[in-house]
Amino acid sequence: MRKTYLVLATLLLAGMLLAACGGAATPAPAEEAKPFRVAVVMPSAINDLAFSQSMYDALSAIQAEKGEENFQFAYSDGLFVVDDAAAAIRDYASQGYDLVIAHGSQYGSSLVEIAPDFPETSFAWGTTVDTFADQGVTNVFAYEARSEQGGYVNGVMAAKLSESGIIGVVGPIETGDAKLYVEGFKAGVAATDPQAEVRVNWIGSFSDVALASEAAQTHINAGADVLTGTAQMVTGAIGVAKERGVLWFGTQSDQTSLSPEIVVANQVYHWEVVLNQMIDLIESGTLGGQAFAIDLANGGEVITYNPDFDLPAEVRSLAEDTVKGIADGSITITLP
Amino acid sequence: MIQDLLAPAVLIGIASSGIRLATPYLYATIGETFGQLSGVLNLGVEGIMLMGAYSGFYVTFKTGNPVLGLLAAIVVGGLMGLGMAIISVTFQAEQGISGIGVYLFGLGMSDLLFQKSLGTVETVSGFQPVEIPFLSQIPVLGQIFFRHNLLVYAAFLLVPVAWFVINKTTWGLKIQAVGQNPAAADALGVSVSAVRYATVTLGGVLSGIAGASLSIGLLNVFQQNLTSGMGFIAVALVYFGGWSPVGVLLGSLLFSLVNALQNWVQVLGIPIPSDFAVMMPYVLTILALVFAVRKVTQPAALTKPFERGEG
Structure with missing residues (x-):
């Protein structure tokens, strides 16, 4: 029985490797078929007419612009308890989202522990200017509002x-x-x-x-x-x-x-201005290390x-x- | 700067603001006092307040009539109180835990209904301030006491009514007997369950009104977690008040007046750090609890389910 599993696992692994190679050889169609997936964790409700709604509206605007087949997002709102938010951030990261946003400066201390466990995933948090680069973390973007x-x-x-x-x-x-x-x-x-x-x-x-x-x-x-x-x-x-x-x-x-x-x-606030910059960087392989700000000049x-x-x-x-x-x-x- | 606080207009402002802030606490604490006097600790006040706040708001939003909204809050609060009574009296569940359950239910349910039915923060025209003829014209006192909405007046009228019911009626004596010695009360033919069902349901009704006094009285908005912990402070104020309507009135007023004071301290620009200012009501309430409150023992059967033939 155990042998069967081993064989199956090897076959699956081999299959995945081959699929990955195949993807590299013919990049265009495979890449386009896969949407960019964002998950966001927020302290209050998406309709709070304030902080959380500004992020929800921004993600909706990006989806309307790029189309649902190219851009998808999931959210957990009302997470004013930081522990719950930390669990949600970890869940989203392990589900393979391209970008996980911790929308609240209170989530930073959790994020600095979670981000190194998922080096392939990009994270963003705000409002702050701290990307944790000084602590050796390379996959966190920071954003703030001027x-x-x-x-x-x-x-x-x-x-x-x-x-x-x-x-x-x-x-x-x-x-x-x-x-x-x-x-x-x-x-x-x-x-x-x-x-x-x-x-x-x-x-x-x-x-x-x-x-x-x-x-x-x-x-x-x-x-x-x-x-x-x-x-x-x-x-x-x-x-x-x-x-x-x-x-x-x-x-x-x-x-x-x-x-x-x-x-x-x-x-x-129109966070889509900085989110679009992050998405471009992630698609070109940079997963973090930069701080962004929205202001009147950049719209x-x-x-x-x-x-x-x-x-x-x-x-x-x-x-x-x-x-x-x-x-x-x-x-x-x-x-x- | 500090002397600005003693200007008559500021003192009137503090008193009148304290009375408004005390209103939801008064409903919730008096309701909880009835329950605890009969031996049931309901930690779910916060959740019932949230459901009362939501249902009152929703009905007022749909009908434009705050009286119907208030009725909805009464019915929903009463049903949640009844639910707590079923859990704690009939099923004899541990009261602290089941109260937390009722809180979480109210928190989640009010938010879910809000998201599904309204979807965004809205405003309503709830109970408007009513200036009581003649009385509101009295200098100082009129401005402090007689220019509020009806739910504020009713909350303060509730104090002597509750005092009378608890101390001067047969039912009130039954409540106290059931809370002190349920076995003895039972032996004398008092139905322990019936009394506790009634007090916990009444507590639910008053908690529902407490929520409505926010959403269609003081604030005229509803949003997620509107009460933000007021229900738990109310439970603490019942202990503070020594299980008496007058005691909870003093506790509610002390807490709210200090809150009103710290508001004015900040608005007048008195140089005290804001973090310290917002701490003041909590610190003073704890200090008063430690140093000033006379020894009052809690109802002997508080949190203990009653089973005939035991103990």
């Missing part, structure tokens, strides 16, 4: 629209692209109206919608008439802004649909304006000039 750029543009508009001169920010935890966004936003307000005051409230959580809502109430009670905020718990703050009739600036995804009355503009960050909001033409053109200035380098944002 969210201070869109934050600056939002800040410029907020300063123009605020009548009370008090602008409130609802942030999650002072880290990553949330921190960059808030600092850019403050710089944009300060450059436009030095008298205006930006008040920041970090609620200490990416998920506590009730506290985000109460933080918005507090800002409004303290005199703020324009609000912004980042991460998936801001839906609570947007609800309050709508009820109390103050303006809102969004980031990460387009949040206009949630409250068309009061959303002015959004910075929307990875786009400012969307709510068509239902009556934004004064002067403010709109100032915002568009600011986008151009940041993209061509004539406006530089100094972060503290």
Whole structure:
């Protein structure tokens, strides 16, 4: 019995080797028939109108562009427990995906342990600039959002629209692209109206919608008439802004649909810009070691304006000039 | 900077914000108090709150009527409470473990239904703030107490009602007897199972309302894991409050007022690191629990299933 298995295994192995050789000899048809497969692990829901949705939308956009026969992706969302996410990353890697994305900076410490076990698989994680190259890892890409750029543009508009001169920010935890966004936003307000005051409230959580809502109430009670905020718990703050009739600036995804009355503009992430670069590198044999960033210049960050909001033409053109200035380098944002 | 906190407008803001934040905790803690007084620890409050929040939101979204949404949350919460009663009273399952099961069911189910039925975050017009005529015009007090939505008022009215039911009615005395000494209560002709079924189902109803007080009261949105741990804090507040409605009221208010305070501390730009500020409610609640709370013993039969003829 055992001998039979041995023979079978040898035959299978031989078959695989031959198939591989065959593939090398006539590359074109075999390569084209096989789609590029991506798997992504995300901390919140794919429809969170924020961080996770931005990645889901990007993968959907790539699939629409390349076609389902050439590009496929799988996802696990809602993995706010890092251990669960680590298990999912390992599962996807062992299933032979071409690229496994760990969409959350909290997943990094798990990824640095998993990636060396799958040297043939490419991994990506963000938002960060660390590819673990200094730890000898060669198959991890890093990506980040220069969210201070869109934050600056939002800040410029907020300063123009605020009548009370008090602008409130609802942030999650002072880290990553949330921190960059808030600092850019403050710089944009300060450059436009030095008298205006930006008040920041970090609620200490990416998920506590009730506290985000109460933080918005507090800002409004303290005199703020324009609000912004980042991460998936801001839906609570947007609800309050709508009820109390103050303006809102969004980031990460387009949040206009949630409250068309009061959303002015959004910075929307288009990760497909950097994902396409990674896919090209992987197809040419480079599996990691490079860090990417989306920004206003490369089109990875786009400012969307709510068509239902009556934004004064002067403010709109100032915002568009600011986008151009940041993209061509004539406006530089100094972060503290 | 610090003296800004003492400005009248800020103090009013803190008090009024604390009252809003305390509302979901009040429903959940009072419901859990009934269950625990009768001897059943339900750790599934969080899951029931999530289901209540989802069903209340969905019905309000579809019908535009938050009263129907509230009814849906009551029914769904009651059914989940009934489920917990079947598991813990009839089948006598270990209460801690089965409560976690109820939590995970609620977490997963509310998310699944949300993804399938709504697909994205939406807003509804839920219970709007109602200014109580005359009372809301009283300086200071009117602004703090009488400009909230109906679910906020009802939560605070629930405290004296629960106190009365527990301490002044026969049913309340039966609940306490069943929680302290079920064998003796049984010998006197009190049906231990019936009392526990009733309290755990009532706890489910109130947890369902607690969830709805978020999704169609304070927030007017629903998203995955909306309650983010509030149900577990509620269970802790029941211990904090020493199994009395007044105690859980004080616990809920302390926790929520400190949360409101830290919000204002950050908004006013008082230079305290935000990480420290958001820790304050938890640290103060633990300190109060350790140093200030008088010795109250928990119901003697808490977490112990009752079988006639045993012990």
